[in-house]
Amino acid sequence: MxxxxxxxxxxxxxxxxxxxxxxxxxxxxxxxxxxxxxxxxxxxxxxxxxxxxxxxxxxxxxxxxxxxxxxxxxxxxxxxxxxxxxxxxxxxxxxxxxxxxxxxxxxxxxxxxxxxxxxxxxxxxxxxxxxxxxEKEEFEYIRLTKQPDEMYQLLLENSPECLQMVPQYHIASFLGVTPETLSRIRKKMSLK
Structure with missing residues (x-):
């Protein structure tokens, strides 16, 4: 073990x-x-x-x-x-x-x-x-005050391994958006 x-x-x-x-x-x-x-x-x-x-x-x-x-x-x-x-x-x-x-x-x-x-x-x-x-208070604050694209950016900065290891439809659920909206967010981020 x-x-x-x-x-x-x-x-x-x-x-x-x-x-x-x-x-x-x-x-x-x-x-x-x-x-x-x-x-x-x-x-x-x-x-x-x-x-x-x-x-x-x-x-x-x-x-x-x-x-x-x-x-x-x-x-x-x-x-x-x-x-x-x-x-x-x-x-x-x-x-x-x-x-x-x-x-x-x-x-x-x-x-x-x-x-x-x-x-x-x-x-x-x-x-x-x-x-x-x-952590819960910070997460609740972020979910209530940040837009999905801002939350995605925070994931990108703080947990890039999560974005690589977790299926995108689960990430979309986490952000409170559809998979199609997540695709648009990812495309927008890649153009920056």
Whole structure:
């Protein structure tokens, strides 16, 4: 099991004592998924802390008439619905593999056991929630104040790998436009 991305995440963003870090990392297990498989479904409770080790995952809301993409994960990071995980509440989110995906997971009971054993792990939860809240507020601001072409430009600047790895119809859904409108935006950007 390759845990180098996970070690790097904790060593750089959330330094823990080495003994606690080793025990935490060893508590994760590896799961592999095929393109098109679901990682998370709405109306369930997210009971595992999931770290994307490799692959591309889309996160979306679904109604009877459409799906709306809200996030794409292309880099090693945690992809758990932290609100569902922490508060044991039903999620509204769905996650689907856009490529073959490798995820490292730890179940909630084991994770909480380690949090109680190593109090520095609580800083991980607090910092993660703070970061997610800040990202959500920034994203909501952008979606409400920016035009689709401005949002595309931000994706181009901040997540060029996302534009290369995610099918264009998913990018269009994320921007809230049709695929045809996205084509016009891309053409306009290429002329600049």
């Amino acid at each position: 390759n845990t180098s991305h996970l070690y790097h995440f904790f060593d750089t963003d959330f330094p823990l004592n080495q003994e606690g870090l080793k025990e935490l990392i060893e508590s994760f297990s590896e799961s592999n998924y095929k393109k098109g498989e679901s990682l998370l479904q709405e109306n369930t409770i997210d009971t595992k802390l999931r770290f994307l080790n490799s692959g591309v995952v889309r996160e979306f809301y679904a109604s009877e008439v459409k799906e709306t993409n809200i996030n794409f994960y292309t880099k090693p990071q945690f992809i758990t619905d932290f609100s569902s995980f922490k508060n044991t509440i039903i999620t509204r989110k769905n996650q689907e593999c856009l490529t073959e995906v490798q995820v490292l997971t730890i179940n909630k009971e084991r994770f909480e056991e380690l949090l109680n054993k190593y109090p520095c792990g609580k800083s991980f939860i607090n910092a993660t929630f703070q970061k997610l809240l800040e």
